[in-house]
Amino acid sequence: MITTHARAVFNPEGPFKLTAIERRDLQPHDVLIEIKYAGICHSDIHTARGEWGPVQYPIVPGHEIAGIVTGVGSEVTKYAAGDRVGVGCMVDSCGKCTNCHKGEEQYCLNGMTGTYGAVDRYGQYTQGGYSTQIVVTEDFVVKIPESLQLDAAAPLLCAGITTYSPLRHWGAGPGKKIAVVGLGGLGHMAVKLAHAMGAEVTVLSQTLKKKDDGLQLGADHYYATSDPETFKTLAGTFDLIVNTVSAKIDINAYLSLLAVDGTLVNVGAPSEPLPVHVFSLIPQRRSFAGSSIGGIRETQEMLDFCAEHNITPEIEVISASQIDQAWERVLASDVRYRFVIDISTMMNE
Numbered sequence: 264m265i266t267t268h269a270r271a272v273f274n275p276e277g278p279f280k281l282t283a284i285e286r287r288d289l290q291p292h293d294v295l296i297e298i299k300y301a302g303i304c305h306s307d308i309h310t311a312r313g314e315w316g317p318v319q320y321p322i323v324p325g326h327e328i329a330g331i332v333t334g335v336g337s338e339v340t341k342y343a344a345g346d347r348v349g350v351g352c353m354v355d356s357c358g359k360c361t362n363c364h365k366g367e368e369q370y371c372l373n374g375m376t377g378t379y380g381a382v383d384r385y386g387q388y389t390q391g392g393y394s395t396q397i398v399v400t401e402d403f404v405v406k407i408p409e410s411l412q413l414d415a416a417a418p419l420l421c422a423g424i425t426t427y428s429p430l431r432h433w434g435a436g437p438g439k440k441i442a443v444v445g446l447g448g449l450g451h452m453a454v455k456l457a458h459a460m461g462a463e464v465t466v467l468s469q470t471l472k473k474k475d476d477g478l479q480l481g482a483d484h485y486y487a488t489s490d491p492e493t494f495k496t497l498a499g500t501f502d503l504i505v506n507t508v509s510a511k512i513d514i515n516a517y518l519s520l521l522a523v524d525g526t527l528v529n530v531g532a533p534s535e536p537l538p539v540h541v542f543s544l545i546p547q548r549r550s551f552a553g554s555s556i557g558g559i560r561e562t563q564e565m566l567d568f569c570a571e572h573n574i575t576p577e578i579e580v581i582s583a584s585q586i587d588q589a590w591e592r593v594l595a596s597d598v599r600y601r602f603v604i605d606i607s608t609m610m611n612e
C-alpha cells in the first residue's frame with residue numbers, strides 16, 4: 264500500500280484534519296499520480312456532509328485533480344513518469360455495458376466508480392483529490408495539454424466537462440442562442456465555452472451584481488431574473504438553456520424562454536423535485552433534460568478544446584489549511600469562480 268497524506272472530514276460537520284490514507288499498490292494498468300492541485304466543487308460539500316445520501320467517514324473529497332505521473336504499472340501504455348495528467352469525477356466503470364462501449368462511462372449501466380465516496384472493484388473505499396497521491400487505472404486518466412497551467416486546469420475536470428458535454432450534445436455553435444442560468448463555478452465555465460464555440464450567450468442571474476464579470480467572460484447579454492420584465496422580453500428566445508443552479512427555481516418560467524425545439528438542461532442538481540407543467544413543453548415542442556459530466560474521451564476533447572481556445576476557469580488558489588473557510592465561502596457564493604487547493608501546502612498548519 265502507498266501511504267498518502269490527505270485532508271479529511273471525520274463527520275458531517277467537519278472540520279478538515281490532516282490524516283494518512285492508503286492507496287493500492289500499482290496494478291498492471293494503474294498510474295500513480297502526484298497531485299499538485301485539487302479544485303473545490305460544490306458536490307464535495309453535499310457529499311461529505313451526507314446531503315446526497317449516507318457516506319463513510321473519514322472522507323477525502325476532491326474530483327478536480329491535476330498532477331504529474333510518478334509511476335506506472337507493468338502494462339500501462341498511455342502514460343509515463345513526468346506526464347501532466349488529470350482525474351475527474353470517476354475512476355472506473357464496468358467497461359462492458361453499451362454505455363461504456365460508447366465511451367459514456369459516466370452513464371455506465373453498472374454504475375461508474377466515483378473518485379471519492381464509492382467502493383471500487385478491489386473493495387476499497389475511494390478517497391479523492393484533497394491528498395498528495397492517487398492511483399487510477401490508465402483509462403480514467405486524461406492528459407493535460409502543455410499550454411494549460413495545472414492549477415487552472417484542475418476545475419476543468421468537473422466544472423469544465425459538466426458544461427462542455429451538454430453544450431456539445433445540443434449543438435452550441437454559431438447561430439445558436441444559449442442561456443446560462445447562474446454565474447458560479449459551473450456557469451462561468453458554460454459562458455466561456457459557449458462563447459468559444461461561437462454561440463450567442465446570455466447570462467440569467469438573480470441580480471445584475473456580476474454583470475461586468477459576465478460580459479468580460481464572454482456573454483453577449485446579461486439579465487436579472489429577479490426582474491419580471493426579463494421573462495417577458497426573452498420569451499421564446501433560446502435554443503438551449505443550461506441551468507447550473509442547484510436551488511429550487513420556477514422551472515416553468517425558464518421553460519417559457521425556450522424557442523421551438525429548445526432544450527433546458529439541468530446540470531445543477533436540486534435535492535427537491537421541480538414541478539414541470541407539461542404545457543410548458545407541448546406548445547413549442549420543448550424538452551427538459553439532464554446531463555452528467557462527460558465520458559473520458561469527451562473529457563480529453565474538452566481539455567484539448569480549452570488549450571486550443573486558451574480557456575481556463577477563474578480561480579483562487581488556497582492552502583490546505585483554508586479548506587474549511589473556502590467551503591463556507593462556496594456556500595455563501597463568495598467565490599470568483601473556483602477555489603483550487605495547492606497540494607504542496609498539505610502539511611502546513
Ligand SMILES: [Zn+2]
Pocket residue numbers: 304305306307326352421422
Ligand atoms: Zn464536481
Ligand SMILES: [Zn+2]
Pocket residue numbers: 356357358359360361362363370371372373374
Ligand atoms: Zn459500464
